Amino acid sequence: MHGEDPFVEDVAAYALGALEPAEAEALQRHLVACAVCSDELSAFEAASRRLADSVPVYRAPSALRRRVLSEVCGGGRRSSVRSRRTWGIGVLRGVALAAAVVSAVVAVVDVTGTRSAPARVYRASVGQASGRAWVRVAAGHGELVVRDLAQPAAGEVYEVWLQRRHGRPQPTSALFGVTTRGSGDVAVPGSLRGVVRLIVTQEPVGGSRTPTLPAIISAQLA
Amino acid sequence: MVHGRDCDAFAVLFERHVDAAYSLAYRICRRRNLAEDIAQDALLSVWRSGSSFDAARGSVRSWLLGIVHHRAIDALRRESVRAGRDTSDDEAVSLLPAPERTDAEVERHDQSDQVRGALDALPVEQRMVIDLAYFHGLTHIQIAASLQLPVGTVKGRMRLGLNKLHAALTEPTEAVS
Numbered sequence: 001m002h003g004e005d006p007f008v009e010d011v012a013a014y015a016l017g018a019l020e021p022a023e024a025e026a027l028q029r030h031l032v033a034c035a036v037c038s039d040e041l042s043a044f045e046a047a048s049r050r051l052a053d054s055v056p057v058y059r060a061p062s063a064l065r066r067r068v069l070s071e072v073c074g075g076g077r078r079s080s081v082r083s084r085r086t087w088g089i090g091v092l093r094g095v096a097l098a099a100a101v102v103s104a105v106v107a108v109v110d111v112t113g114t115r116s117a118p119a120r121v122y123r124a125s126v127g128q129a130s131g132r133a134w135v136r137v138a139a140g141h142g143e144l145v146v147r148d149l150a151q152p153a154a155g156e157v158y159e160v161w162l163q164r165r166h167g168r169p170q171p172t173s174a175l176f177g178v179t180t181r182g183s184g185d186v187a188v189p190g191s192l193r194g195v196v197r198l199i200v201t202q203e204p205v206g207g208s209r210t211p212t213l214p215a216i217i218s219a220q221l222a
Numbered sequence: 223m224v225h226g227r228d229c230d231a232f233a234v235l236f237e238r239h240v241d242a243a244y245s246l247a248y249r250i251c252r253r254r255n256l257a258e259d260i261a262q263d264a265l266l267s268v269w270r271s272g273s274s275f276d277a278a279r280g281s282v283r284s285w286l287l288g289i290v291h292h293r294a295i296d297a298l299r300r301e302s303v304r305a306g307r308d309t310s311d312d313e314a315v316s317l318l319p320a321p322e323r324t325d326a327e328v329e330r331h332d333q334s335d336q337v338r339g340a341l342d343a344l345p346v347e348q349r350m351v352i353d354l355a356y357f358h359g360l361t362h363i364q365i366a367a368s369l370q371l372p373v374g375t376v377k378g379r380m381r382l383g384l385n386k387l388h389a390a391l392t393e394p395t396e397a398v399s
Contacts, residue, residue, distance in 0.1 A: 008381075009374065009377040009381060010377065011381070012377065012380040012381035012384045012385075013355070013361075013362045013376075013380050013381075015384060016352065016356050016380055017292075017295060017355065017356070017359070018355035018360065018361050018362045018365070018380065019361065019362065020361055020363060043384075043385075043388045044384045044385075044388065046280075046391075047384045047387040047391060048356060048384065049280060049284045049287070049288060050284075050333075050337050050391050051341075051352070051356050051357075052246050052287040052288075052290075052291060053333050053334045053336075053337040054334060054337040054338050054341055055242075055245050055246050055249040055334075056245065057241050057242055057245045057334075058241065058244065058248065059241055060240045060241050060243070060244035060245075060261065061244070061254070061258060063258070064240065064258045064261060064262055065236075065240065067262060068236060068262055068265050069233060069236065071266060072229055072232050072233075072236075072266070072269050073229040073232070073233060139331065172342065173341055173344070173346060173349040173350075173353070175346070175350060185252065187249070189338050189341060189342050190338050190339060190342050191335060191338075206346060206347050206350060206369070207346040
């Protein structure tokens with residue numbers, strides 16, 4: 001019976017690339033003879049491939065375009081995509097380095113120069129002695145950027161919450177720590193449409209269903 | 223088309239998917255230069271080995287992103303960049319959201335929303351093990367150690383999470399509730 005199959009719990013880990021090499025080899029041998037595990041693997045691989053679609057999409061650097069197309073099509077070829085507008089970078093960089101303005105929109109910058117919605121950068125307040133944070137929102141999706149933030153306490157993580165008008169903060173799947181230098185770039189899951197506030201709290205590893213207040217970070221988005 | 227060494231066809235494929243390839247690499251390794259190298263290697267490998275693409279196993283996009291994912295995780299493990307997974311302020315703010323230029327890109331945006339929604343619907347403990355495995359390249363043993371859980375629990379959560387994810391992405395009408 002499949003329920004007694006010793007490999008059954010390995011299939012999902014394999015689809016995620018999370019088995020040790022020896023375990024993966026053993027499962028591969030098993031898959032040759034087990035149609036049930038093979039079918040399950042197909043489903044799990046299809047699901048895991050879709051995870052790539054959850055990533056916020058940024059424009060690839062112009063240099064990458066030039067290098068690849070030059071190698072493939074020869075030196076005369078140029079990408080049909082217009083080059084990045086460097087003034088936009090400068091403006092956005094200036095925004096990031098500007099003096100802190102707590103819980104205020106510090107800039108609305110059309111960083112793409114296209115018909116797409118402009119990116120907005122919201123400075124967040126940080127309830128610690130050190131630390132800076134801001135939220136960049138584009139096309140309804142956001143990225144939280146933190147700098148100089150203290151490490152969460154042992155056994156705890158930072159958790160991102162989204163609050164809509166007249167609602168309580170709702171947990172997201174964004175659980176994160178920071179580097180030894182206190183940095184972190186966190187993709188905010190889901191759409192930010194209708195969200196009025198983003199907060200970050202410190203929670204036990206695994207996250208919480210209700211936020212432990214006061215918030216470490218708070219950004220007013222509307 | 224790419225198989226036939228058609229430069230124009232490759233250029234179309236390139237423009238359609240380069241942003242996604244770069245973004246996935248960056249999401250995993252968190253270094254712009256490394257992400258560029260990974261995306262470049264993956265795209266050139268598509269050009270060189272287009273004949274290995276099997277349409278029965280998915281789209282060109284998922285094939286390319288699969289290559290990017292494998293290379294990014296390999297790089298992550300090989301170079302131990304996790305310890306230095308850091309970006310300067312300049313690096314963080316110079317990432318520009320890719321514009322939506324075509325209907326196809328708008329559709330991909332919708333698909334992206336669907337995946338994020340499906341992930342959000344998972345219990346947080348299942349989301350976490352999937353995230354640590356897929357985006358951080360951790361093995362189930364490493365995840366178990368870092369979360370102080372039995373390895374069987376980690377594998378079980380992966381299995382439950384992927385099962386729900388697959389159901390949500392293939393039966394959207396049931397997953398929306």
